[in-house]
Amino acid sequence: MKSLRYLVLNSLLLVLMMTSLSVSSVSACVGKTLVVGALDDPQQQVLAEMLSVLISERTGTTVKVVPIKGHAEAHDAMIRAELDMYIEYTGVGQVTILKDQPIADSDELYKAVKERYNQELNLIWLKPFGFSDARYAPEGTVAVAAPVVRKDTLKKFPALARLINKLGGAIDDSTMKELEVASAAGNPRDVARKFLKEKRFI
Amino acid sequence: MLTLTSIRLLFFVATTFVLASCTLGAPSLKLKDDVIENTVTWSGEVWIDGIVTVKKSGHLIIEPGTRILFAPRDVDGDGIGDAELLVEGSLTARGTARDPIIFTSAADQPKPADWKYLYLDFARDVELDYIVSEYAYSGLQVHFCRARVTNSIFRYNVDGLRFSTVNLFAAGNRMHDNQHGLRYEERGSEAIIHHNDIQDNEIGIFVVTRSTDRAQIKENNITGNRQYNVKLGWQQPGDVTLPNNWWGSLAPDAVEETFLDRKIDVSLGHVSAPEPLTGPVKVSDWQKHEGATP
Structure with missing residues (x-):
């Protein structure tokens, strides 16, 4: 009888073996997705989508836009490498993030924040878009908007800075207002894509 | 207690199940x-x-x-x-x-x-x-x-068919409603791609980078792609030649309008479409043409 039981067990084991495959962990090459932060604001959203569409359409890299609560949160997320880039304003960078004295001159301010972000934080200010927004300017300073990108990200994607810098000076105050209104009324990604297409960036 | 009959029955059920798994598919x-x-x-x-x-x-x-x-x-x-x-x-x-x-x-x-x-x-x-x-x-x-x-x-x-550094033969395929129908970084690839429909994608063919114009992409229907039929990536300074394809139009200017290349960005190569076909190819006829026999 023991041999019969053995036969039954073997039969059931055979069934299990034939209907399953060996299991072990493997890993495979996974593409990097770039993450762009955007504050809950039509201006931030349309600019973040503009970076996203430009990068994804010209390089094929997948780009994801994620919401962030404020400038300090965005900065912390950059330092923690949870974001690859976001849009910052020179006055905010100088006063709110770096806790430094306001600088009134726009060019001097840009040079100052760019230098300290690079040296102390490994974050790179790329070319300003071409507009400033007083709503974001701490007292005694100005708020010129520019993409800020992690240095590590630029090392992994060496062509990225050159591509994003194509947007440098492309958006003046009045253009930004138009984009903002359209972004608030519709889909920021569609607005961004339309702008890029009309200006032949994509 | 198990009887010999019940054992035989169990064994029969187990064997039947195993055979069914092997031959009919679990x-x-x-x-x-x-x-x-x-x-x-x-x-x-x-x-x-x-x-x-x-x-x-x-x-x-x-x-x-x-x-x-x-x-x-x-x-x-x-x-x-x-x-x-x-x-x-x-x-x-x-x-x-x-x-x-x-x-x-x-x-x-x-x-x-x-x-x-x-x-x-x-x-x-x-x-x-x-x-x-x-x-x-x-x-x-x-x-x-x-x-x-x-x-x-x-x-x-997102990408229908994507390749780099390969020896690829692709024929008789349909790539539609993708972000990119065909996407490649040539990197020395030997690719023969003919008698395919590359239609109704956002971008028909996305040549990302490192193309030295070796891929043979001919006798395909490359039409109706919503943004561009052909787009060169940010780092594709070399020219790309796509001969003998059907572009959905016989007007050269209309065909060129569907390419994102040097005319939009001077750092990119030029996309050319010599000897365009005058009508669509029949995709199912691919076996009558080059590369049909492995």
Whole structure:
């Protein structure tokens, strides 16, 4: 009888073996997705989508836009490498993030924040878009908007800075207002894509 | 107590079940991070919730009519599903016109990038005939190997068919409703791509970078792609020549308007379409042309 039981067990084991495959962990090459932060604001959203569409359409890299609560949160997320880039304003960078004295001159301010972000934080200010927004300017300073990108990200994607810098000076105050209104009324990604297409960036 | 009769009955049931599994296909085979190192045949329905790898020693044979469903799980939060089928060994997936082999999302409401890709990486031997690959990041990615892809459909993906550094033959395929129908970084590839429909994608052909104009992409229907029929990537300074294709128009200016190249960005190469066809090719006629015999 023991041999019969053995036969039954073997039969059931055979069934299990034939209907399953060996299991072990493997890993495979996974593409990097770039993450762009955007504050809950039509201006931030349309600019973040503009970076996203430009990068994804010209390089094929997948780009994801994620919401962030404020400038300090965005900065912390950059330092923690949870974001690859976001849009910052020179006055905010100088006063709110770096806790430094306001600088009134726009060019001097840009040079100052760019230098300290690079040296102390490994974050790179790329070319300003071409507009400033007083709503974001701490007292005694100005708020010129520019993409800020992690240095590590630029090392992994060496062509990225050159591509994003194509947007440098492309958006003046009045253009930004138009984009903002359209972004608030519709889909920021569609607005961004339309702008890029009309200006032949994509 | 077990009697001899009941033992015989149990053995009969077990044997029948095993035979049914081998010959008719076990329904809903569920896999996670599994490794295939020997010859394995799939049929019926196969669910993948992880990365299934066909190792160098492995040979995966997929029977006509098999449905491979990938779980739409995105653990790393990058917006791209994590499930994939990675082939480093051999893959034979020969469907039929009536019973294609389907690679698709297991989601109730599927969308592009629900799963990662069918990925051929240094694979030993691959033949894909009459497959449908949909709702992936890439319907098929081919790298560093030789592959033959015929009579297949790539749809609703980010990239329909994508390759680099390969010896690829692709004919009789339809790539539609993808972000990019065909995407490649040539990097020395020997690619023959003819008698395919590359239609109704956002971008028909995306030449990302490192193309030295060796890929032979001719006698295809490249029409109706919503943004561009051909787009050169940011780092593609070399020219790309696509002779003898049907572009949906006989007017050269209208055809050139569907290319993103040097005329939009001076740092890019020029896309040329010499000797365009005057009408669409019949995709199903691919076997009468070059490369039909392996």
